[in-house]
Amino acid sequence: MTIEVIPTGAALGAEVRGLDLTAPLSPETFDAIQQAWYDHLVLLFRGQRLSDDDLIRFSQHFGTLDIAPASATDMAGAQEKSRPEIWIISNVVENGKPIGALGDKEAEWHTDMSYVEEPPMASVLHSHEIPSRGGDTSFANMYKALEALPADLRREIEGRVCNHDSSTTSVGELRAGAGAVVDVRVAPGAKHPMIRTHPATGGKALYLGRRLNAYVPGLDLAASERLLDALWAHCTKPEFAWTHQWRVGDLLIWDNRAAIHRRDSFNGAERRVMHRTQIKGDRPR
Template identity: 80%
Template sequence: MAVEVIPTGRALGAEVRGLDLSKPLTSDEFEAVQQAWYDHIVLLFRGQKVSDDDLIRFSRNFGELDIAPASATDMAGGQALSRPEIWIISNVLENGKPIGALGDKEAEWHTDMSYVAEPPMASVLYSLEIPSKGGDTSFANMYKALEELPDDLRAAIEGRIVNHDSSTTSVGELRAGAGVVLDVRSAPGAKHPAIRTHPATGGKALYLGRRLNGYLEGYAVEESEELLDRLWAHCAKPEFSWTHRWRLGDLLIWDNRCAIHRRDRFDGSERRVMHRTQIKGDAPR
């Protein structure tokens, strides 16, 4: 079966059909997938049955993988049984301890690990267990968000640097060993341009990381807060987004360099288990 790419009809996202990701991709298949990814930012592969080794092999087509951080590998049982390149995203408790990260809370709009000097270029997420409802993942196109930014707001951030705070997770929890941020100007993390250029497509996109404790350098804190509030309200407009409702066996890959994403909360009494890989990137420019 030939590779078929079916756009969502929204601002981003496409389903790819005709591939069994438990098998290696041919060079022609990967070329088609990569071009579809550049074109649509988020790709969905439904009905997959892949092992951790398969997930790692597929992800490595795009580049070198990150290793799960201590915050993930310190979890009980589950993570220890997985490969070092696999991050378990789950609300499941075993012997009273979580087997994965992020639990069942709502995750606000963010870009994965933008608080490091060289953030991952992409994330791959595969569903093993899903709740009966909730836990949907939404994505927003930051190329389009920049293209439609009001002129005064674009002028205010052109050439500016955003400080990306590392103290909290995407569900708002304080990371182990991190202190409460009292002044956003000195929050720990990394500094990146507010507008970045995609190294493969050449497109320009907003690059904000996450709202909590963000700071737009060169402005008074009050001015930075006002500008960031306007930017995030703009990015969250429905016309820039697409929401994925998970099924078992769904596999998604998204481009962290030109998209933000969020997760809806779900009933914590139901199990949700996902396996994730991250593909290394470079410093935003």
């Protein structure tokens, strides 16, 4: 099967045409998809009408799936409509209960589940329902951000780790069972290198997770805050980014090892329903 890979023209991202992801993928076709993914970090497949079984089967080509992450404290029962491997991202409320996580708020720049010791290497997101406007997802290329990092900042982060707080979601809500962080120096989470090596490509990328409650061990609080503010101001510049405007049936897969992403807020009176899988990764090095 011949596929067509069309780069976005931005710092990352490409559309893949010529595939129905409900059909089996030959080894040769998957190899082409995987290489395009390594090259562009984010791949878009339009017009995909996938069941949850289809989504899981496609995702498993890339590796073993993680279970869905912990959601906010008021999300008890939200995953009842889903499989353990699938995280529903939605603002929809049925019978007084949300059917998914993150609601209609803005999601700040982040890397998925970087607060665990072995974060997922990839996330796959499939759109079921979308609002008429808003809810766009932006991505930033952390290879390019590191390449363009000023030399003084690069020297400051060489060999350093950052603590990735586990207490809050990307929209700033407390996760179930978590307490509010009072002192970021003792926030729960995982410590990862601020520069990581991609295990498949060998490329070096900034690896920051998310800004909220982050801390650089070994620095005093003021120095950590200053350094992190400078890094985030740099890596979220428009020249490193691309924004996707969703359509129903879109599927995106992105590489959490070398890209960060965010989501725009949207009108909560309109429905947005997305199903996500996450593919197991290894410890960042």
